[in-house]
């Protein structure tokens with residue numbers, strides 16, 4: 269019989285709700301807490317190595333409070349789909365992985381970020397990979413990455429592969445560094461800084477100091493504030509540095525550029541430093557062994573954003589077989605990454621400097637120069653059968 273843990277009803281702060289449970293059930297040697305709904309409420313188990321041991325139970329209402337608090341901290345938004353995110357408490361990163369189950373939400377909280385990141389080929393098409401490597405090999409400039417929290421592992425992977433590519437190009441002693449909220453796993457020949465505002469280790473300060481030490485290329489978790497963004501602009505335009513940096517809180521490539529301007533960076537600095545923007549999405553991938561064809565009529569396709577000239581009377585697309593098969597769970601198998609790439613073309617540059625009104629002006633300029641919008645990339649994934657049309661809206 270395992271102990272029923274009680275949560276203090278007076279505590280409403282999500283961080284303190286989660287901390288109550290982690291403090292009471294996690295031992296120093298534990299790496300994970302599993303939180304799962306059961307008949308009587310929620311069951312907690314802790315993992316040490318491959319061993320799972322019971323760590324108590326929660327009433328249904330307390331379990332729901334805990335799940336809601338962990339989801340809020342990790343900034344997860346959609347309980348209908350499996351999601352990943354993380355939060356940082358006292359300089360320790362906790363990774364949250366969720367899955368919707370019959371009785372509600374099951375989730376796992378683990379200390380530190382996952383060891384495994386997606387491969388570059390899972391995230392970028394061949395054409396997009398060439399664009400990314402081409403931007404890196406220019407020897408200076410800023411490359412922006414954006415997308416929801418769930419794409420953080422993919423953003424980290426893009427950053428590391430970029431640094432590796434530069435070391436292949438310039439030799440293994442080419443000095444590279446990462447500046448991030450949390451770091452896990454070993455990366456050979458990479459200087460790594462973990463940001464901790466409590467201890468005075470900031471994005472801005474770390475970037476500046478590492479550049480003084482001679483670092484040539486950086487992966488920066490996020491351009492956290494104006495000082496960091498301005499330092500990144502200065503290093504990439506005046507000091508021949510290469511920076512691959514995350515922009516939080518934006519949904520697509522044009523949004524990332526506008527976010528920098530909104531932060532207070534002069535448009536000319538954005539236009540001069542940024543070479544390429546990559547915007548990411550991640551969705552559940554349809555199982556190709558059991559997916560079912562579905563005939564979608566013209567009006568639905570148009571409503572979903574398919575262009576008039578591509579749509580006849582109907583299109584045959586694919587949807588999940590909820591029964592699933594031995595290859596999958598409920599018709600889905602793994603994750604499908606979608607990426608939009610927007611180079612700083614002549615048109616985008618002109619739109620930026622010429623006083624754009626909103627993100628649409630930048631999107632139109634990019635499209636006129638041959639770039640594809642995030643929506644086009646998402647519809648392409650629908651057309652190819654790797655995601656279902658019903659999920660496409662979740663990606664926007």
Ligand SMILES: [Zn+2]
Nearest residue numbers: 555558593596
């Ligand atoms: Zn299947």
